Amino acid sequence: MSLSIKTPLIESLPLGRLNGTRIWMKMEAAQPSGSFKIRGIGYACEHHYGQGARRFISSSGGNAGLAVAYAGRKLNIPVIVVVPETTSERARNLLQLEGAQVVVHGEMWSEANQRALSLLTEQDAFLHPFDDPLLWQGHASMIDEVVAEGVNPDAVILSVGGGGLLAGVDEGLRRNGLDNVPIFAVETQGMASFNAALKAGKPVEVPTLTGVATSLGARQVCQQAFDLSKKRTITPVIVSDHEAVDACLSFLDDHHMLIEPACGASLAPLYGNKLNIESYKNVLVIVCGGSTATVNSLISFVG
Template sequence: NMASETLYIAAPYKHSRALSKASGVEVWMKLENCQPSGSFKTRGISHMCVKHKNSPRFVCSSGGNAGLAAAYSGKQLGVPVTIFVPLTTTQLVIDKLKDEGADVVRGGAAWDECNQNALKFVEETGSVYIPPFEHPYIWEGNSSIIAELDSKPDLVICSVGGGGLMCGIVEGLVKRKWDDVPVLAVETHGSNSLYQAVQAGKQVTLPAITSIAITLGAKTIGKQAFELTKSHPIIPCLVSDEDVVKTISQFLDDEKILVEPACAASIAVLYNGKLKELASSNPKLGNVKKVVLVVCGGSGVTIEMLKNWKQMFNIK
């Protein structure tokens, strides 16, 4: 029975008066911040972990939400978990990983290096590697977001890091024969690996991530995500870190939900006029009335961090 095997929940689905008013379209929020482990990552990663529930150990390289989802899934399934985290990982996240019973190994300045260490450990120990975004099981798990919708939207908005969420959303749309529903794929200027790949017509590796949205920090977009831009109406879109910070603050006031910068990127387009601006020039967005916003969640935020970001950009 598959139903008892899922470790994620059917996330709340809720109309937002404030976002609808700000953007001029009807906005429905899929509140993935309510998932166990705090983000949409629980869907894809737990789905993959369930498929490998007889594994001796799960290994994941993520200083963030993928690691938290893997730690949660392992604990639920009774499988030990080792998480490799880059040196940039906050103590906040490391403590959360340890609270879920995971072993945490620090090493590698950035994710790429840290991932190499994880892969080596997998080889030595016969563990199962749980990638943060690039695997068909992960996309399949993430596609359940769309499976839960009651009716067809005119547009889905999501944030893009490595592209695992976007891949799942497109898979979900295709499964429901909603192939014509466009996806607005939002990144910040300093983490725009999808945007640059689409401009260049090939995967591009960014020299560095220069955004506060560190959990969008995949320097190269996933191969599958890039391929999908050729077959599905995907509209890459960029927002500034400053708008992201304004959005975290505004969204907290409006919806009483605190989101991390990576999640706020996709919400920013509804506050800052970007969606309206895109709709005026993009025929695919010409007749959008009902929008599904995936509030992807994430644990990398506190009120203190928000206060510091506001000071950084001189936001009152």
């Protein structure tokens, strides 16, 4: 039995009207851990459990850590999640609610990650938030589900942070014979590590990460995400924090689901009618979710 669930595939009439085409939404925010992350992380956790792992260790205070904690609870395996000091109290509480032991270390994710790696023993499995082929294999299942419902997307829109979702969607498209489908990869201005990699011709570290879409906050995208830009058409798109948050609020009105700004980023170009996608017949947007978002946090940002 999979730790992730089959999520709804819903046509958005409001976004379709705005953009002059059919917009399909894969509602990954409906996953039990609150985001798409449980697909890949659940798949990886089941793999490691089958290989004898008896404790899971992660270094994410966001969606990835929550997915590991959920997987550990379902498999009855203890979980340690190391988070940086910047992790919100809400995120820490959600991790503890899932039964994870939360360790706070360092000012940024890289420091928390080093601490997490230092805790590993032979009986542990480390779950990276985005850079792991097992994760990409698990994430690909969302495309399997879309195709099984009779929708063959001719364009995909998604948010990109570290690149795990991008890599998984690419794998899902390829294994369903959709190798030539273009992808629009959306980031916010202060979190644009994928765009920086494209400009530099290789993955590079972004000096500083700023803004509200903290789940996109990988200082450097994984090599796989960059390599894919050489193999298929991937168009980088950058939106502002305000556009991302406004999209979250508009989406809440239109489709009655709360998502975080990192997910709102992928919807912002659609609400702003910025992509010129009228020539496509079936555009798929990955509504990736967001476990720690609150209505108050969104409203307080826009004032």
